[in-house]
Amino acid sequence: MSAENHIVIIGSGGAGSEAALTIRQRDPDCHITQITGSKLPFISRYELPQVFNGVSGWRELLAEPPEYYDKNQITVRRNSWVDHVDAKNKKVLLKHKEEVSYDKLLVASGGGGYLPEGLREFQPLMNGFGTYEQAVKVRQALPKKGHVIMLGGDMTGLDLARTLVAVGHRVSLVVGEQLFWPHEVTDDQRAKFVSVLEDMGIKVMIDKKVTAVKLGGRGKPARRVVFDGGGGIDGDVVMPFCGLMPSLNFMIGADVDIERGLLVNPELKTTNDSIWAAGDVCQIWSPEENSYLFYYGWHYIKEMGKIAAINMTGGKKKISTYQDDHLYINKQGEIDSPYWMYR
Amino acid sequence: MTRNGGKETDIQIAICGSAGDGTIAAGDILKRAMAKAGYKVIAFDVYPPEIRGFGKCISRVRVKSEQAFSLKPLSDVLISLDDSHAIPHVVEVKEFGAVIYEDTPVSMIPEGGHISGHLLSSHIPYGVPFRELSERVTSSARSRNITAVGYLAGLYGMPREVFYDVISDKFKTKPASLTRISIEAFDAAYVVGQDTFRLDEGFLNPPPNKARNGDLMMMSGNGAIARGCMDAGLDTFFGYPITPATTIMERLATELPAKGKRMLQTEDEISAISAAIGAAYAGARAATATSGPGFALMSEMMGLGVMAEVPVVIFVSQRGGPSTGMPTKTEQSDLNIAVFGSAGDGQRIVLAPTNVEGCYKCAGKAFEIAERYQTPVVVLLDLYLSNRYEAVELPANNPFKANCSKPTGKLKKNQPYHRFEITRDFISPRAIPGDKGFRHTVTGLEHDENGRPNDHVHQEMSHKRHEKLLPVARHPGITMSKRFGDKGKVDVAIIGWGSTFGEILEAMIAAREEGIRCAAMKVVLLSPLPLGPINALLGDARKVLVPELNYEGQFANLLTGATGRLVTKLNRVTGTPMHVQDILDEIRRLAGKKKGRQLAAE
Numbered sequence: 001m002s003a004e005n006h007i008v009i010i011g012s013g014g015a016g017s018e019a020a021l022t023i024r025q026r027d028p029d030c031h032i033t034q035i036t037g038s039k040l041p042f043i044s045r046y047e048l049p050q051v052f053n054g055v056s057g058w059r060e061l062l063a064e065p066p067e068y069y070d071k072n073q074i075t076v077r078r079n080s081w082v083d084h085v086d087a088k089n090k091k092v093l094l095k096h097k098e099e100v101s102y103d104k105l106l107v108a109s110g111g112g113g114y115l116p117e118g119l120r121e122f123q124p125l126m127n128g129f130g131t132y133e134q135a136v137k138v139r140q141a142l143p144k145k146g147h148v149i150m151l152g153g154d155m156t157g158l159d160l161a162r163t164l165v166a167v168g169h170r171v172s173l174v175v176g177e178q179l180f181w182p183h184e185v186t187d188d189q190r191a192k193f194v195s196v197l198e199d200m201g202i203k204v205m206i207d208k209k210v211t212a213v214k215l216g217g218r219g220k221p222a223r224r225v226v227f228d229g230g231g232g233i234d235g236d237v238v239m240p241f242c243g244l245m246p247s248l249n250f251m252i253g254a255d256v257d258i259e260r261g262l263l264v265n266p267e268l269k270t271t272n273d274s275i276w277a278a279g280d281v282c283q284i285w286s287p288e289e290n291s292y293l294f295y296y297g298w299h300y301i302k303e304m305g306k307i308a309a310i311n312m313t314g315g316k317k318k319i320s321t322y323q324d325d326h327l328y329i330n331k332q333g334e335i336d337s338p339y340w341m342y343r
Numbered sequence: 344m345t346r347n348g349g350k351e352t353d354i355q356i357a358i359c360g361s362a363g364d365g366t367i368a369a370g371d372i373l374k375r376a377m378a379k380a381g382y383k384v385i386a387f388d389v390y391p392p393e394i395r396g397f398g399k400c401i402s403r404v405r406v407k408s409e410q411a412f413s414l415k416p417l418s419d420v421l422i423s424l425d426d427s428h429a430i431p432h433v434v435e436v437k438e439f440g441a442v443i444y445e446d447t448p449v450s451m452i453p454e455g456g457h458i459s460g461h462l463l464s465s466h467i468p469y470g471v472p473f474r475e476l477s478e479r480v481t482s483s484a485r486s487r488n489i490t491a492v493g494y495l496a497g498l499y500g501m502p503r504e505v506f507y508d509v510i511s512d513k514f515k516t517k518p519a520s521l522t523r524i525s526i527e528a529f530d531a532a533y534v535v536g537q538d539t540f541r542l543d544e545g546f547l548n549p550p551p552n553k554a555r556n557g558d559l560m561m562m563s564g565n566g567a568i569a570r571g572c573m574d575a576g577l578d579t580f581f582g583y584p585i586t587p588a589t590t591i592m593e594r595l596a597t598e599l600p601a602k603g604k605r606m607l608q609t610e611d612e613i614s615a616i617s618a619a620i621g622a623a624y625a626g627a628r629a630a631t632a633t634s635g636p637g638f639a640l641m642s643e644m645m646g647l648g649v650m651a652e653v654p655v656v657i658f659v660s661q662r663g664g665p666s667t668g669m670p671t672k673t674e675q676s677d678l679n680i681a682v683f684g685s686a687g688d689g690q691r692i693v694l695a696p697t698n699v700e701g702c703y704k705c706a707g708k709a710f711e712i713a714e715r716y717q718t719p720v721v722v723l724l725d726l727y728l729s730n731r732y733e734a735v736e737l738p739a740n741n742p743f744k745a746n747c748s749k750p751t752g753k754l755k756k757n758q759p760y761h762r763f764e765i766t767r768d769f770i771s772p773r774a775i776p777g778d779k780g781f782r783h784t785v786t787g788l789e790h791d792e793n794g795r796p797n798d799h800v801h802q803e804m805s806h807k808r809h810e811k812l813l814p815v816a817r818h819p820g821i822t823m824s825k826r827f828g829d830k831g832k833v834d835v836a837i838i839g840w841g842s843t844f845g846e847i848l849e850a851m852i853a854a855r856e857e858g859i860r861c862a863a864m865k866v867v868l869l870s871p872l873p874l875g876p877i878n879a880l881l882g883d884a885r886k887v888l889v890p891e892l893n894y895e896g897q898f899a900n901l902l903t904g905a906t907g908r909l910v911t912k913l914n915r916v917t918g919t920p921m922h923v924q925d926i927l928d929e930i931r932r933l934a935g936k937k938k939g940r941q942l943a944a945e
Binding site: 033039040041058059066067068069070075076077078079080094095096097098099100101132133136137 | 450460463465468540
């Protein structure tokens with residue numbers, strides 16, 4: 001494989017996929033390779049709740065059909081994990097001991113579910129919800145009218161909670177610091193939004209500190225969440241929704257500046273001339289705030305992918321560092337925001 | 344096991360590696376285990392002519408609830424034991440099929456050298472640490488192939504007990520520790536497969552639970568030939584090794600002596616057939632086996648067998664030719680030499696089984712027929728049939744008869760014995776040397792009824808040698824031709840022979856499902872042709888298609904020569920079996936329908 005004019009994108013989520021298409025539109029001849037740990041072509045995580053809503057297979061959830069990638073000559077290396085990036089020699093080393101050369105690299109590896117330190121030891125007893133496989137495992141673990149205990153309360157979790165309640169499951173939300181993450185809400189707003197959740201049929205448990213997650217007792221639901229000071233709650237599935245943590249360990253030592261995310265300028269270029277970043281993995285310099293900030297939301301993530309792609313193919317475009325992220329209650333009485341996506 | 348809406352199981356697994364990776368052994372374990380579990384299995388191995396450590400090996404195994412007639416052009420699963428060999432075969436995996444590969448290689452891989460970079464967008468990748476699993480359990484990477492089978496079995500929920508049995512049986516002559524660690528390696532990978540979230544669309548439902556009359560056995564074509572020979576009471580075998588016929592001799596080399604009989608490896612093919620003719624002349628059931636180049640050497644002695652009316656059986660497994668050709672690639676290009684190859688008008692009987700069960704029947708019946716009609720019988724195989732495995736149900740009782748020669752009866756005092764007497768059915772009573780009072784002469788010269796050289800009777804004796812063969816089409820217990828599909832008038836009739844008939848049958852079934860009126864006929868008796876049923880089918884058909892794996896259309900020419908009917912030829916000499924899709928496209932074209940690709944595009 002020639003490294004000439006080879007653009008490599010680490011990640012096949014919203015930012016990476018948008019970038020791949022934009023690059024192809026702007027440069028029909030370059031070689032595009034996306035590297036992803038997923039076994040499947042891109043499925044938006046926002047579509048995953050549909051697994052509980054009559055979707056029978058992953059093919060129904062694909063953002064694009066498989067032939068889309070062939071048509072656009074985008075090579076997607078699935079089930080491939082990046083070990084590290086050798087920025088000096090412009091190579092990505094994969095965990096299966098294969099090097100992939102690049103001319104330009106876009107890091108769009110997104111973020112994994114964040115788990116507060118106090119919960120980490122109980123991870124094997126909790127279900128994640130970032131992939132199709134994880135979504136199906138939750139569905140399989142839930143009996144009819146099953147009970148889901150959510151810890152935290154970020155917006156991804158609340159989106160799932162709506163679907164679960166709508167299809168007849170019970171949801172109990174043990175509120176954490178991450179309630180409504182990534183939105184920041186005042187105490188008044190918080191009370192108002194919590195009331196909306198309760199109206200939806202979600203049982204909201206405030207001021208409960210989780211100290212353990214255990215297997216359920218004989219004849220009881222499969223899990224028990226134990227609270228500080230005694231007491232607890234039984235459920236069939238326990239799911240943490242505590243926000244995201246950028247997936248960038250493989251970039252350590254790659255000649256780029258990192259704070260919590262990869263630091264990029266408003267053109268989404270890192271401190272390395274050949275490397276850009278987009279999506280949940282990067283912090284963008286905000287002149288208004290005079291600091292590097294994370295930006296979230298489906299529409300914004302896609303926009304980041306697009307702008308990074310434009311700049312990687314000779315453009316010079318800056319992303320707006322202003323984002324309207326206020327939460328509100330829409331006409332249907334649901335919690336909404338300008339950039340969140342609900343069905 | 345996984346259920347999938349009650350659909351019939353039909354999954355094909357391809358295992359690809361380098362010679363020395365244990366690829367063929369892995370395929371062997373898989374196919375035997377699936378047959379043991381009660382599935383219908385058809386399998387075919389492709390391996391290089393070179394020695395260990397070089398060249399590509401592929402084992403393809405198709406597992407079905409119902410009878411499988413051929414391998415599918417696209418597999419549901421590809422297992423790579425060597426990416427450099429497996430990468431070109433990724434395109435032979437169907438949409439939403441699985442590609443299983445090593446994801447913990449021991450050393451750096453050159454860019455583009457890992458199979459994960461070559462998958463189609465619709466394929467599902469499963470990276471598995473075959474090497475690590477093997478080393479963890481066995482302290483060696485040599486059981487990578489067993490871990491690959493174990494992972495596959497766990498992934499699809501195959502019953503592990505049948506694998507234990509097959510592995511134990513496979514290593515029964517080795518130290519017991521080898522069986523134990525092999526099963527441990529299998530188990531370690533089975534658990535990993537079981538825990539893998541499956542995303543591909545292959546599935547395995549439980550096998551149908553049908554009552555059987557005989558034993559269900561996993562057999563290769565050559566294995567079935569050897570078994571048929573043994574059941575028919577073969578006394579002696581002479582051979583010289585040649586791919587792809589060698590395994591017939593290898594099998595008989597162990598089985599014949601165990602029954603107190605003889606196998607001799609001669610110095611060449613001419614000696615082999617000469618010895619076989621000599622043994623048959625002396626009254627033994629005798630045979631030899633070879634491939635095209637060896638059969639070319641035998642052709643002179645074939646003429647002697649015809650002229651001297653000696654009942655000998657010759658198994659010919661075809662490969663790519665002419666000359667040394669392609670020793671490990673399949674072809675059907677020795678039909679002409681099988682039917683015509685010798686000096687003079689040397690008509691003989693040629694049988695061509697179409698599947699493994701047919702190999703067993705043809706092998707056994709060939710001895711009956713050779714004796715009954717006192718002439719050499721050629722059983723024509725090819726590499727695809729010789730090496731492919733099928734789960735076959737052999738009859739509970741031996742179906743073959745001993746000594747089918749026309750008896751001499753008792754001679755009256757001073758009545759002379761005429762070894763080549765022209766009787767009403769042109770078959771002469773046969774005595775063998777040493778029968779008291781039946782002294783006779785045998786010669787390759789044209790001869791009279793007494794066996795004395797005589798040029799003046801050539802017309803009558805030629806007539807005798809040809810006419811005596813005509814009833815062979817009615818020989819009991821063997822199907823010489825069979826029609827499948829629509830009865831009465833059809834748009835397209837497909838006539839085929841040998842291993843290609845499986846693909847023909849699948850194509851015909853698919854065409855009928857598309858509403859095309861068609862029928863297929865397998866012709867097992869290639870010489871003399873069973874013209875009655877063939878002409879009946881030709882009379883019903885608007886168009887006739889003859890697919891075969893040779894360049895010239897040898898069977899098509901034979902048919903046209905014998906019937907006067909022009910047929911459409913479909914010929915491939917790629918060294919691989921005919922594709923069902925190619926036959927189906929041609930059926931559609933002849934029926935006035937569009938090709939599959941056009942239909943799909945619409």
